Amino acid sequence: MNTSGSRERILGKLLAAAPAPGMSLRELEDRIDAHHARGPLRGASSTELADTLARVMASVRTDVLRADAHSWPALLAQKLAAAGAATLLLDTASAEGAALAAALPPGVRPMSFDRPLEAWKDQLFAGVDAGFTVARSGIADTGTLVLAPDAGTPRTVSLVPPLHVALVYASTLHADLHAAMHAEAWSAGMPTNLVLVSGPSKTSDIQQTLAYGAHGPRALWVLIVDDDAVGDAA
Structure with missing residues (x-):
């Protein structure tokens, strides 16, 4: 050679x-x-971007759900109950967190991140089954969620529970990273912490044995809310 x-x-x-x-x-x-x-996705509709995001994320062991803006809380609550999740960490001060908390059945208890980490670290690492976040946006071609952690939903919510449940609106999806950076004006001022999620946590040893959950959640559910479907059809 x-x-x-x-x-x-x-x-x-x-x-x-x-x-x-x-x-x-x-x-x-x-x-x-x-x-x-x-780029092949430039000019694509939000529905087309959502289809691409769903396909790419599903290829890396992500469970992708689709729903409209009205039905998603009930759908997600039902799936959490069926999966046996007893506790869900979420921000009930947000509109999405409040809607999901209200839809949860009695067997799934909502919890808020309302204390310093040191005050309940043991409970957080051992007693929380899932964490719920709302993505700032998504990048279709790489199957990536853009999270901007804040006081109500710190980075811990997406990293510590074994199941990370993320909601992303189809209207916030971008074709690629370059489009996201320009549309959201990252150069004008990025958040203190920006998290890019492209599947559940995974790692591999020297023998290339793939393992999930070593550095974060073992499972990732992504709920795409098709809030622009009507506009695309028009």
Whole structure:
């Protein structure tokens, strides 16, 4: 195998794609924008983006649900009960958290992150079955959720419980990372903590034995709320 020739071809492609000497930052940004504008999902409807997100996330062992803006609390509550989840960590001060808490059957108890971590760390790590978050947005082509943790839903909610349940609205989906960064103006000021989730926690040892849950939740459910379906049809 001629590794030298392969190396030269790769380096040649990198040099050809490199910005020309003296190119301004604005010109470089325009060049990057033009490249991503040709992406296969650019111009796709929210329903098409949701379909892609669902397909990609399902391929990495994510349980994907679809519902409209009215039926999702009952659907999710039913699924949690069927899975045997006895405790659910969520922010009842948010509209989504309050709606889900109200729909939960008696066998599923809602819990709020209303104390310092040190005050209930043992209970959190051993006695909470699932955590519920609402994604800020989603990235269709990579099957990624964008979470912006806050005081009511800190990062712990999506990392510690063995089951992470995330809701994302179809209207907030972006075609790719570049589109998300521009649409949400990340360069103008990112949150203190931004979490990108592309499936349940997984790791592999030197023998390539894949294990789930070593560094986070063993399971991920993503509920896509098709809130733009009517607009797409119109």
